[in-house]
Amino acid sequence: MAEKVTHSICVGGPIAIHTENGTIRRVRPIVFDDSVAKGWVIKARGKEFTPDRKTSPAFIAFTEKNRAYSYDRIRYPMIREDFVETPDGKNRNTENRGKSGYRRASWDEALDLVAREVKRLQAAYGKETITACTGSHHSWGLLGYKLSAFARFFRMMGYTAIMDNPDSWEGFTWGAPHTYGYYWRLGGTEAFDLLEDGLQNVETMVMWSHDPDTTRGGYAGNESCLWRQWLDKLGVQFIYIDPFNNFSSIKQADKWFGPRPGTDAALCEAIAYVWITEGLYDKDYIAKHAHRFDEWADYIIGNGTDRIAKTPKWGEIETGIPAADIKAFARRWGTTKTMGGSGLRGGFGGVCRTANGTEFARLMVQLFAMQGMGKPGSNIWSGSTGAPMDYNFWFGGYSDPLSQIANAPIADKTAVNPVKQFLYRPNVPDAILDGHYEWYGNGFCGGGIDLEFVEHIYPEVGCNKVHMFWRYGGTFMGTMLDTNKWVRMYKSPELEFVVNQDIHFHGEARFADVILPACTNLERYDIGEYCNSGNGGYQSHSQTGCSWQVVVFQDKAIEPLWESQSDYWIFANVAERLGFGAEYTEGRTELEWCKRFWEKSDLRDRVSWEDFTKKGYYIPPCPEDHERHYGFRWFAEGYPCDTPNHKNFQEEGKLGTFTGKFEFVSESLLYWAPDDEVRTPIATYKPSWEGHHSIKARKYPFHLISPHPRFDYHTQHNSSTPWIWEIPENRKYINGNPYLIARVHPTKAAEKGIKEGDMIELFNERGSVVCVAHITYRVEPNTIHAYGSSGIYNPTIPGETSTDIGGCVNVLSPGRLIGDKVPGMAPNSTLMDVRKYEGELPDSQLFEDKLDKVAFDGESDTASCKEIIEGHGFEKLQSLVRAKYQEGARG
Amino acid sequence: MPRFQTKNTAALESEVTSYLNALPAETVNIYQIWYEKLGAYGVPASADIEAIKTVLAKQPDWEDAGVLPNEKYGPLPSYRRITGPKDTVDEKSGRIRVQHMFKVGSRYQAPDGKVYQIALAEVYNLRGFEVVDGHLDGPMIKINPTSDLAKSLVEIK
Amino acid sequence: MRYGIAVDTAKCMACYCCFTVCKDEHCGFAGKYSAAQPMMGQFWINIVERERGDSSRRTKVETIPLLCSHCEDPACLKASRDGAVYKREDGIVIIDPEKSKGQSAIVEACPTGAVFWNEELEIPQKCTMCAELLDDPEYLAYLGDPKLKRPRCVEACPNRALIFGDLDDPDSDINKFIAAGKVTPLSGLEGQKTNVVHLNIPTVFLAGTVYRPVAEEEVAIGAKVKLTSAETEEVWETETNYFGDWEVEGLPKNKPIDIEITFDGFETVNLSAVTDTDHYVAQTYLEAK
Known part of the structure; x- marks a missing residue:
C-alpha cells in the first residue's frame, strides 16, 4: 500500500490529498505541523483570539476526489454523431445540437479537426470570427486559470474576446x-x-x-x-x-x-x-x-x-x-x-x-x-x-498580470490579441442570433470610471461576425440571463463550429460539435495561494478572508484519468498544429511554468523550490507586531x-x-451620464422594471431570488456529487434526477394547494423549471427562493427550450441589463409564478445514455452512470484505475 | 453653495495657485481643479475651462504635458510640474506617498546603470524587475521606499 | 481511555463539512471495520436541520449533527446475535460487516436512527468513529503529532463544534468543552450514558414584540415580560430590547405558559401560550392607562 500525500487548492479551499496505489483515497483539510509558525493573536475586550492550526475549506473541497472519479467525467475526446465537416461550414445539422449523441474520437482526430476549422474560418472571415469564453473559476492555480493558460492561447491565436460582466458585483x-x-x-x-x-x-x-x-x-x-462566533459571544x-x-x-x-x-x-x-x-x-x-x-x-x-x-x-x-x-x-x-x-x-x-x-x-x-x-x-x-x-509578503493572485503565463515577466513574451472586436458575455446569444449588438462599458472596468462609458458595437467596424465558439469550463445555463437563448444560439447555423472543453459533461458540453476532455487540478501541476485574487481589477487582498496565508504547490496526485489532459496540454497541442506551439510554451513544461511563479515572487526568498515542492505548501508567518493599516x-x-x-x-x-x-x-x-434614468445623479429608490409595480406583476406575482448557491460553486460541484443530492435544503433525488429545492411561504403555498415536498413548476414567459417545494417562514411572502448557479441542466426535451428539471432557475431571469448605460445583470428582478407540477417525470438525468455509450466504447467493463451514482460503480471505477496503475508500475 | 464664478479672475488665480502649491502630484488637469478645488457644482462650461486653462498656462513651474490618460475623466489635456512630484512625505503624519514617488509600470535607473521597472507600489512595499535587453529578467526585487537605493533612483521618461 | 466526541449544536452552522468528509472516507471504500458506505441512502453522520417557529417574525433552526452515539449499553448490541455488534475497550461500538448479515433488527433497535440497512449486502451499517484510522500508526504519522489523529468529521469542522478526546481524562479538552455547555441527550437516549455527547440542543422558545400604541409607530423598549409555568412553578423574567422584541429559550415542553407584559403608564397585557412547539406569540400593542 504505497501512500503519498500531496496538496492542492480548489475554489473551496486548500486540501491534503492521500493517494494509495494510484487512486486517490481521501481529501482532508491541511492540518499544520510544528514547522508552521504561530498564528496571529488578536487582543480584544480582555480576551485573545487565534485561529485553529489548519485550513478550513468549505464542504465542496471535500468532494474533489469524488469529482475526479465522478459518473459525469468526460473521458475521451468526442465528436457529435451527426456533425459533418462541410467545406463551406453550412448544412452541419446544427439544429440537432443539444440532442445529438456523441462518438468517441482520438485526440489526433479531434485536435486535427479543431485546427482545420480554425484555419478555414480564419481564412474565410479573419481571426475575429473565433470567440471563446470560460466559466468564472474553472480550476484553481495560477497556471491553469483562465487569464493565464487560456488567455495566452487565445490572445496568440487572435480571437474576439468576450468581456465578462461583473456578475457578482x-x-x-x-x-x-x-x-x-x-x-x-x-x-x-x-x-x-x-x-x-x-x-x-x-x-x-x-x-x-x-x-x-x-x-x-x-x-x-x-x-x-x-x-463570527467570536463576535457573537462578545455580545x-x-x-x-x-x-x-x-x-x-x-x-x-x-x-x-x-x-x-x-x-x-x-x-x-x-x-x-x-x-x-x-x-x-x-x-x-x-x-x-x-x-x-x-x-x-x-x-x-x-x-x-x-x-x-x-x-x-x-x-x-x-x-x-x-x-x-x-x-x-x-x-x-x-x-x-x-x-x-x-x-x-x-x-x-x-x-x-x-x-x-x-x-x-x-x-x-x-x-x-x-x-x-x-x-x-x-x-x-x-x-x-x-x-x-503580512502585507510585505508578495505572492501573485489570479488576476495579477504579474502572475499569468499570458504576460511577462512570467512568460518571456506577453501574448497580445490583435483582434479589436469584443462581445459582452450576458448577451452573447443576442449578438450571435441578431448579428448586431451594442453596449457600453469594458466589463470589469477596474481601470477607471471612464471605462464604464466606452462604446462597443458588434460586429466592430471592419470586422466580420463570429462563426466559431470555443466554450471552456462550467455552464451558463444556471448563471447567465434568460438562459434559454443560449440553447437557441447553439442551434443557430451562424455558429458553424462549436468546441467545448471541460472536465465534466456539464449543461453546455452537450451542445458542442467537438468535446475535449480536460482533467481536474488533482491530475496536473499548478501553484496558487488560498483565496488570493491579485491586484488586477478584482478586489485585491481577498486572502484576508482567510486566517492563514497559504501558498500551495498543487502537486499531481494522479495521472490524468482516462484520456483527459490538462487545459495547458490541449492549448499547446492546438497551438502546435496552428504553427505557434513553440511560442505558446516557450519550451517549458507545466512544472517549469510553476517554478516561474516561485521565482518571480517572495516565495523564492522564503523557501527553496525543492523544500517547497517537497512540503507542498508554505505559510508566511504573520509577525506579532505586524503593521496595521x-x-x-x-x-x-x-x-x-x-x-x-x-x-x-x-x-x-x-x-x-x-x-x-x-x-x-x-x-x-x-x-x-446626466440623462441616465436608472442611475440618477442623486441615488434614489426607483421601483424595479420587473417588480411588484410593473404590469407583469398582474400575471406573474412572485419575485424570484436566486442568490449565490450554498451547495454549489460556479456550477461545478452539485452535478458531480450524488452525496449532496440528499441534503434536504439542497435537492431531492427522485427517479434518477436531483430536483432543486424552491422555498415558498406557508400562506402562499396554502393558496396554491402546495405542500411540503410537492413537485412544483416555477414559470414565466421565458421558460419553466421543475423543483421540489420547501414550505417555510424563512421567505418574505411574495418571494420564491431557489439557488442560482445550478450545474445540473436537464431539459425534458434535450436540445429544445423545454422545461428544465435540473434546477436552472436562471432560465426565468430577464435578459435586460439594468440600464442603457448600466450594463449589469439583474437576475434578482425576476417575476414569475408557481404551480403544482403534476406532469410526467423522466427516469434519469436525460444525458446519461450519451456518456455511457462513449464510456463503454473506451472500456466495455466500466460502470454506467447510474451504477456509479446508486450502486457499486464507484468502487468498480476505482479498481479499474488501480489495476491500470499497478500494471504501469510493474512495467 | 453657489457655483464658482471663473470670470472672477483674481479669485480664480488665488484658488488655482493655492491648489497647485498644496498638490503633491506631478501632473494636474483642468477638470480636477474644477472638481477638487472650485466647489464643483455640475460640469464646467467651456468658458470655465478656458479660464482655468489661462491661469494654468501662466504658472512658471508647470508645463503643457499634452493629453494624458485619466481614470476618472478619460484622456484629457494635462500639465506637468517641471520639478516633479513634491511633498512625497506628509508633514503631519510622516507617512510616505509611495505612489507619488514611484509609478507602477514606469522605469527607473540606479546610479550603477541598472534599470528597474516598478511592478508594485503599495504602503511600504515597492517591487520591481530588472530590465535587461527589454526583458523583465530575474527575480522580483524588493526595494524599501526609504532606502538609499530608492532615493537614488531616477525615472526614465 | 474512552474515546468520545462532544457535539455543540449551538455552534453547528450546518456547513456539511463533517457530512462530506464522512462520505469521502467511507463511500466506495470498504475497510477493516465496515463495508463501503453506499453513495446514497446512508448518512453515518447527518445534519438534522429543523426549523423552529410559526411566524416569519421569529424563526430559528436547530442543527444537530447526528451520528452513532456509541452508547455504553447499546440497544443495537442487545438486538444482535452471534457477536455481530461489540463495544471495544475504548468505547467505540462496531457492527461486524460479516457477522451481522441478515440482522435487520439491529437497524430497528437504534433509538436515534443512526444505523442504516444496506439492501444489497443485507447488513446494518453505521459510524465507526473512524476506528481504522485511529488504530493505524501510519495514518497522519507525517504530521508528527499523534493528537492530530481524529475522526474525519471532527478534523473537518471549521467552527469548533465537534471535539474528540479521552472522556476518562478529567483535564482533556473534551471534558472542558462538555463542562462549558449544557448536556442535552438525543431523543431516545435520555438517561443513557454515551460516548458521543450532545450539548445545547434547544427545547422550546416563546417570543414576541411589544409596541407602543398603534398610532405612535414605535417599539416599546424595556417593557417587562414575565413568563410563568403554573405546572412547574417556574418563572422567567426578561425585558424587551431595542427592537421591542422579547424571547425566552429553554422552556419546558408541552406546558401552558402565562405571559404578563407590563410597562409604566400602560395597561398590563396578559397572554397565554402552550409550549407544544416554538411560538411567536404576538405583536402586542400597548394601550395607555
Missing part, C-alpha cells in the same frame, strides 16, 4: 464608484485589518444581503465562521436583511428583516430620514467629507422634486417592514458602533443584482458615510475579510492612504470620486 461596480470611488475594487471598499477593529470595537453588525456561511468569503472556505448584535432568512441569519441573527425584493434602496432612504430628522449621524464628518449632502437630505425629507418624504411609514409601504421596526433599526445603527455591508467583502450581495442595484449600493455607502466611515468600529466590513496578514482609517483621520492597493490620489487624502469626497450628488454621473 453589478450594482457596486456600476454604482458605488460614483459615490465614493473604489472602481479599482469593483465598487467594494477595503477591509484591511478590520477583523481586529471589529473584535475590539463593533457593537452592531448590519448584514445586508449577506450570508457569510454560504458565500464563505468567496474562495475563503469556512475560515471566517469562527470569527455583538447581528441584524440580517434579506428576503430569505438565510443560513447565517437563521442561526445568528438577533433580528431578521425580509424586505420585498427590489425595495432595499427604499429601506436605505427611510433610515436616512430617521437620522436626518433626529440628528443621529456624524455631522462633523459629513461637513468635512461629503459633497452636496444637503441637496440629497432635502430629497429625503420631502423637499426634493418629488415632494415625497421618505418616512418610515413610506418605507413600510414599499418594503413590508413595519415603520416602528425601521425606526428602531435606524436608531440602533445611529447610536452604536456599527459595521456591516452587502455580501461578502461588503460590496457584493444578491441585492446589487437587481434593477435598482446601483442605487442601493450608492445609498448603502452613503449611510455608512453618515456614521463616520473609517472610525474605529464604524466601517463597511461584513465579517468575512480583514484578517491580519486599517481600511478607510486614513480617510477618516486625514493622513495619506497607507493601505495596500491604493491610488496615488488617496495619498492626498482623496477618494476616487471627482471631488475626492463622498458625493451625495454624483459629479461623475453629471459628467458622464
